[in-house]
Amino acid sequence: MRSVLKGGSAARGMALGRARLEQPGRILVDDRPLAAEEIEPEVERLLAAIGLARDELRTLRDKLHGTLASDVGDFLEAHGLILADRDLVAGLVDLVRLGRYRASAALKLQRDKLVAVFEAMEDAYLRSRKEDIDHVLGRVQAALVRESSVEERKLASRVGEILVSDVVAPAELVPLAENGMLGAVLTNGSTLSHSAILARSLRLPMVVGVDEALGSIADGDLILVDGEHGEVVVHPNAQDIARYRHWQREQVQIGKRLARLREAQTLTRDGVPIRLYANAERPADVARARLSGAAGIGLYRTEFLFLQRREIPGEEEQFLAYRDLVLGMGGLPVTIRTLDLGADKADASGVALEEEPNPALGVRGVRLALRHPQLMITQLRAIVRASSYGPVRILVPMITLVEEIHSVRRMLDQCVRDLRSTGQDIAGQVELGAMIEVPAAAIALGGLIRYVDFISIGTNDLVQYVLAADRANDHLGTLYDPLHPAVIKLLAQILAIARRARRPVSLCGEMAADTRYTALLLALGLEDFSMHPGALLEVRDRIAQLDHAALLRHAPALLRASSGARIAGVLDRMQA
Structure with missing residues (x-):
């Protein structure tokens, strides 16, 4: 039956x-x-x-x-x-x-x-x-x-x-x-x-x-x-x-339509250009990004170079990997995120870290870099050297304090001076950005943003930190809601601050790749998305169906909504 x-x-x-x-x-x-x-x-x-x-x-x-x-x-x-x-x-x-x-x-x-x-x-x-x-x-x-x-x-x-x-x-x-x-x-x-x-x-x-x-x-x-x-x-x-x-x-029909979008510019229905970047980690991802018509690499994760090995990769090994990445993108911009390892993965990397009861809130990202400065300096030198082969930006994860940005900036400046003093061919300027995934950094962004060249919103961690809900915990599925009013208000605040400060801002979490959230993110003012290459054509297709000016008019209603269900209702009306 x-x-x-x-x-x-x-x-x-x-x-x-x-x-x-x-x-x-x-x-x-x-x-x-x-x-x-x-x-x-x-x-x-x-x-x-x-x-x-x-x-x-x-x-x-x-x-x-x-x-x-x-x-x-x-x-x-x-x-x-x-x-x-x-x-x-x-x-x-x-x-x-x-x-x-x-x-x-x-x-x-x-x-x-x-x-x-x-x-x-x-x-x-x-x-x-x-x-x-x-x-x-x-x-x-x-x-x-x-x-x-x-x-x-x-x-x-x-x-x-x-x-x-x-x-x-x-x-x-x-x-x-x-x-x-x-x-x-x-x-x-x-x-x-x-x-x-x-x-x-x-x-x-x-x-x-x-x-x-x-x-x-x-x-x-x-x-x-x-x-x-x-x-x-x-x-x-x-x-x-x-x-x-x-x-x-x-x-079948959707597949044919998406195939025609590979070479197309990403435009809303009313002609507003939107930039779609690819997240990447391995050489195969670079090829997929180019094939999907990505505007560049919006997030390159460097952890794979460090994992499943007993020794830390040296400067030359890292440089060759980053150089091949930059060359593979053929002049399109590449954003390389510095190492984001925690105690849960460090044992597989040769990086010595003490065990922690909650690695997600422990020594990871920039916190690890500042505890092991030579680790960061080696990586920064390799990235700066690769910048001579094409446009490169550096993204630092898990930023919480302005002082962390200052410390990394000093390291970067010293690396540039040292490399130039030895006659190395490097780019005129390598931009430094902050990953906004810690609620403290998002809330205090007005004071932090002046010290970075760009920001990238990491919604995967930001959402779970804001809601105190592990996204992998089966029992908390109803709590982990990207449409929670606190999340939406925080995203709107981040985008508004970046706009006022005239700093480029992108979003690189799962929300960027999910077409259910495309209209919402456009309504909040996002113009740069970064996602896994397999999602690029679907998101481009979805953007082409949306009227940007009309979406912006719905932003106040989204911010007034008092629950995720009501925000979902506003989204339904926006796309009706």
Whole structure:
């Protein structure tokens, strides 16, 4: 019998297929004790599975690009660090050698022990990290039982299927999508989680928060995932399927229209020029940015140069990477963000940092740079040297105080003087900008902005800091709302201050790439957007449909609205 299940739209699109029910993290156990002669072969089998799981994570990390690599890559790196933990591996080996447990049983025992430790923690954030243990040990278990032919059959069986599960790790989505999975339905999850961000980039329809999914959907049921409206139709009827076919035909036409926009200028319907830049992290992102007609690179994340290694990259290595980036953009402007590592990722980078209970609010971004000035000086020198090959700007993350800008400015000026004194060919001036993602910097921007050449709004962190809500926390999905009046008022204030100070301002968070917010951002006065390259054509198409002058007239109504729901209502009327 047909039924409709409601949830949240995490990734737009529609998919029709057979349900595949799955419980992530489940470890199948062979509890037979090992004979003496089986112990060492079982240890070798366990270590090989850990190595294979680690290699898979590294391969997945290399496949990710841009925003995806930054956001989802954090999870992959965290999981890689867990697999590299000597105590974890030694504990598993001891269970096999001393306890005569088979590898699968050792994984189950270790998992239960670690989860119990995490569940006993008082800090809610740390308690939530028990899911990392599930995902990592589940991946080792999958590697443990894998034979290439079995795995190929398993992945091939995903063709035409839709995952129905409690949760799905970002690392699991990539191979599933590559092997034909059509969409995902989750009982848990947030529309702003890392898995949701990844699903959007993969164009994989996803509906989350469907509480009754596992109880209402049977394995093999035909289901229609409607990521446009946040619902799942179980046993769809002829009318549902006709609606899906109509949507498919529309997507073909939209694809043709977007292809024609690759070389087009970004203009509103009334002819106002808007600049669309690309976020990037790896060389492949640069090629995608050029292909999509980006006006330049609005945010180049440098963390990938530092991660998954034991030594800090030197000036020459960094210079060559930045030079290739600048040359790859063929004279278009490039904004390079300085290192934004925290204690959660530093262990994978060779940067020595103490563990912190909350790395998101700890020593990261400019705070790390000022504690390790040589790290910053090396990076600044490399960027300044690359500036001789094309227009380059430097963006500093996590700015909170004017004094931080002054300190970085002094470092930059000294680097320029030193390089010029040795005869280095560098640009006449390399602009210095601040990432506005800390509420204190946004509120006090009037006093800070005179000391920078430009600013960039990082909405991903700004929104969660303003609302005190982790965007990856499934239980806080309703709190993390970019349309909250406090967020909208703060964005309007930032844009107004930048306009009065005649400083360029761009926005580079997920909001820039989401066409649901395009009209809102234009109404608030934003003219420079920066997003992952895959979103550029859709946003350009959306901008072409909007009348800029009409949108500006709605700004007062947006700022008067007292709730996110009322702001959404104003947006609906603006675009009617």
